Amino acid sequence: xxxxxxxxxxxxxxSLLFLTLPVAAIFLDTSPAELWQSLGEEGALDxxxxxxxxxxxxxALVVLFGTPSAWLLATRRFRGRAxxxxxxxxxxxxxxxxxxxxxxxxxxxxxVFGGAIGDRLVLxxxxxxxxxxxxxxxxxxxxxxxxFEALDQTWLDASRTLGATxxxxxxxxxxxxxxxxxxxxxxxxxxxxxxxxxxxxxxAGSFRGITQTVPLAIYERFGTDFTSALALSAxxxxxxxxxxxxxxxxxxxxxLGGAAR
Amino acid sequence: xxRVEARATLGALALxxxxxxxxxxxxxxxxxxxxxxxxxxxxxxxxxxxxxxxxACGEEVWLDTARGIDVPPERRGCxxxxxxxxxxxxxxxxxxxAYPLTGLPRRARRERAQELLERFGIGALADARxxxxxxxxxxxxALARALARGPRALLLDEPLSALDARTRAAAGRExxxxxxxxxxxxxxxxxxxxxxxxxxxxxxxxDGGRIVQRGDAARLAAEPASAFVADFTxxxxxxxxxxxxxxxxxxxxxxxxxxxxALDRATGPVAVSVYxxxxxxxxxxxxxxxxxxxxxxxxxxxxxxxxxxxxxxxAAPQPLTAELSDAAVRELELRPGSRAVASWKAAATRLLPLxxxxxxxxKAS
Numbered sequence: 001x002x003x004x005x006x007x008x009x010x011x012x013x014x015s016l017l018f019l020t021l022p023v024a025a026i027f028l029d030t031s032p033a034e035l036w037q038s039l040g041e042e043g044a045l046d047x048x049x050x051x052x053x054x055x056x057x058x059x060a061l062v063v064l065f066g067t068p069s070a071w072l073l074a075t076r077r078f079r080g081r082a083x084x085x086x087x088x089x090x091x092x093x094x095x096x097x098x099x100x101x102x103x104x105x106x107x108x109x110x111x112v113f114g115g116a117i118g119d120r121l122v123l124x125x126x127x128x129x130x131x132x133x134x135x136x137x138x139x140x141x142x143x144x145x146x147x148f149e150a151l152d153q154t155w156l157d158a159s160r161t162l163g164a165t166x167x168x169x170x171x172x173x174x175x176x177x178x179x180x181x182x183x184x185x186x187x188x189x190x191x192x193x194x195x196x197x198x199x200x201x202x203x204a205g206s207f208r209g210i211t212q213t214v215p216l217a218i219y220e221r222f223g224t225d226f227t228s229a230l231a232l233s234a235x236x237x238x239x240x241x242x243x244x245x246x247x248x249x250x251x252x253x254x255x256l257g258g259a260a261r
Numbered sequence: 262x263x264r265v266e267a268r269a270t271l272g273a274l275a276l277x278x279x280x281x282x283x284x285x286x287x288x289x290x291x292x293x294x295x296x297x298x299x300x301x302x303x304x305x306x307x308x309x310x311x312x313x314x315x316x317a318c319g320e321e322v323w324l325d326t327a328r329g330i331d332v333p334p335e336r337r338g339c340x341x342x343x344x345x346x347x348x349x350x351x352x353x354x355x356x357x358x359a360y361p362l363t364g365l366p367r368r369a370r371r372e373r374a375q376e377l378l379e380r381f382g383i384g385a386l387a388d389a390r391x392x393x394x395x396x397x398x399x400x401x402x403a404l405a406r407a408l409a410r411g412p413r414a415l416l417l418d419e420p421l422s423a424l425d426a427r428t429r430a431a432a433g434r435e436x437x438x439x440x441x442x443x444x445x446x447x448x449x450x451x452x453x454x455x456x457x458x459x460x461x462x463x464x465x466x467x468d469g470g471r472i473v474q475r476g477d478a479a480r481l482a483a484e485p486a487s488a489f490v491a492d493f494t495x496x497x498x499x500x501x502x503x504x505x506x507x508x509x510x511x512x513x514x515x516x517x518x519x520x521x522x523a524l525d526r527a528t529g530p531v532a533v534s535v536y537x538x539x540x541x542x543x544x545x546x547x548x549x550x551x552x553x554x555x556x557x558x559x560x561x562x563x564x565x566x567x568x569x570x571x572x573x574x575x576a577a578p579q580p581l582t583a584e585l586s587d588a589a590v591r592e593l594e595l596r597p598g599s600r601a602v603a604s605w606k607a608a609a610t611r612l613l614p615l616x617x618x619x620x621x622x623x624k625a626s
Binding site: 152154155157158159160161162163164165172173176177179 | 303306307308333334335336337338339340341343344345347349350351360361363406407409410416
């Protein structure tokens, strides 16, 4: 028993060290003064604003369309369901470069649907939202589907016998009861959208104030001004950590009733 | 009147039932787990679509597979009490009760829910979350919720099984009152025959997806149609091979030894059923114990007091149980390991088919 406890503790210590060292180093290498100064630099605040606006917009789209889709996949059995689920999850395993090429091929000026919408997406802020939505949606939909599938079926049955239609059952019972799971999905998708780099660069480019999100701004500074890149990284770490923490607090405090049984 | 007819294949179970319940009456569906009792409730509520079937309540047809009618559960208006009550954990007690009360302003819903909770004596718990309630309190919230919209039929799945033994008796009496007051047809599922007898005006014994016998509880106990029903109602069941003897009686050679006589007629493998309170015990070498025809030498295995009686577990060598008074047990100086003679009348002995759907007695002669 005791040697095994040592193996467990040792593994966790190594994992923790490896995972936290780079994050800690960002802060150790940046003084608060540098951090403050870098925020004042041209483009830094723009990038931060763009990152927040684009990621929340894409998150809203993902939740709006992803939640009913996930409910359908969780509650219906139909031919080709496994195929549909695989297609939904495919962006999870696609390299970002492939996602960018794919978006260009579909929605770019010379793309399949390019004639209609191409000029309005490529190299625009809307294009950034498009890229973020593409890469982050599967994170939310997977999690939401699992959360709906884990619901106590008798709650849903009870709701129906009490006179509620499926739509009302979905809104009043399923969503609040699956709340913690949905929030976890939101955290994952948001985190993925905030960090998105490759697909955005290829599809929307890196123009200050229009398509340059924080990861793209970091990459631009990386070649010229390492300290500034480091400071901007620290900001992104801070924002991401705050986000993860607030979602955990929300679901832990039973904000949605904490209905997980 | 509630009418339910359903045929469905559910995994290994072939459900095939037809039943009716009059308004104000409660039919208890009793049987072992996996017999298909809950599936019958789910068909009635519209939560399970049978391959073929009809569900009708009063004038309304809820399901008719032949005519393509299938009213969704939310429009059937069944009050369904689920086995573990299925209270919504993210809502307070009053919100659970108010959930079906749509189309009313919040204030009116709250007042109506409060009234219902008061009726069940738990008005003070209106703001409690389900997880903080005891089993008995949860059951009352679930009942109040099921009754909130004035259901057209009541469906209750093991309403007492989640309660501890002490709460159960009181909750059972209360539930009986509620069922009578509701004045609608009620179907109640239970695996416990005593509970079925207590709460049902009639009992239907369900086994293997079919109703094997239906009647009032006393009749089922007195005239079980099969070994399964006899065993389920609490009788001792022994197995053996029957052959007719003179005087229109039947002799059964018990598996493992011993012979008993019955007045039912049968040949071949049968189940012998007798109720524990029909069995008398006498010292092993006593004189002739009277007019009874059945005598088996038995060994006492266990002695358990149940209320003012004592259940004596016996090995003959097949297991059987005798129910005696406390005084009789003391007088006979019974204890585990001691030997005695168990006797009962041939007239108290029933011969039953070994499987539920075989016929016995008259046809066998």
